[in-house]
Amino acid sequence: MKALKWILGTLGVLIVLAVVAALFLMNKGAGRFDQTWDTPVEMVSISSDSASLALGRFIAESHGCQGCHGGNFAGQVMIDAPPFLAVASNLTSGAGGVGSRYSDEDWVRSIRHGVNPSGRGLMVMPSEAYHFLNDEEMGALVAYLKTLDPVDNELPPFEMRPLGKLIMGVDPAMSTAPGMMPDRERVTGVERGVTADWGHYRASVVCMVCHGGNLQGGQPPDPDSPLAPDLRVVAGWGQDAFLEFFRTGVNPSGREINKEVMPWDKFSHLGEDELTAIYLYLETIN
């Protein structure tokens, strides 16, 4: 009897300690979610001539916006799960869309710095990649988004639930708040073309976020993803096999790469010139 009492007593104490720890982490996570940032916005000029709009449309369609914000950019509930209700915002100027109330500065603050107009760090939104778009492409993207057809779609706000707060208490990397931006310089002053230099720029926007700043391997932002490998292997593939990989997802050894962790199907929208430029750059990193 005495032993049983002792065991139950110890268990009780452990449970109380676990609850206290969980409450503490939840509170910390909630604080992280609600934290506001006064971010200086690195502003760009936004011109709506037809060349800029075409460029902006290319960036939007090849950098995955529609995968989360929907084919018509009107937003959607992405995940309704115990940790959170993840909602990708309606980007149009229809009812419930940010387009009707955003200033140019709000657009740049959200996309480039991962902070919404009320100062909260955006969740899930990959600003840690878009941060590296150059001024011209950032301006063109915003110009294009402002021309989207208005779609009425009122959505609930992004909601952090108790389990999500707990997770965020342990791991703040769920938000793209300013402190979470990778520590590297934006590649600037490079002219567009099928060149290794341009490939370096494009890789800095779309590949480095997972494969690391030197493309020699890294942990993608999703902590459940396998490591993104060292891309120096690619030089041995040859250019044709590299382009073929982005059409089929099959590497030269015949292994199919999972597009959930390595979204090759999305990158195929970059087109052959951009992918060739990336290949030319990958040949130089050996």
Ligand code: HEC
């Ligand atoms: C992996 C999914 C994902 C992708 C890809 C993505 N977004 Fe988002 N985005 C989100 C989510 C989720 C939110 C809302 C986050 C929040 O409220 O915390 C968001 C928020 C935003 C906001 C802020 C809206 C607001 O409510 O204030 C803008 C602007 C935006 N995204 C633009 C873009 C653009 C432009 C692209 C492509 C270049 C893009 N997003 C790609 C998921 C994504």
Ligand code: HEC
């Ligand atoms: C969201 C994270 C992510 C992004 C962004 C990303 N990758 Fe990957 N990549 C991965 C992961 C993870 C793997 C490993 C998948 C596996 O082995 O199953 C991978 C694998 C690869 C492979 C296969 C290597 C091999 O040995 O078969 C190539 C090639 C590659 N990535 C190139 C690129 C290029 C080029 C870009 C930019 C256009 C890019 N990746 C962007 C995560 C990413």
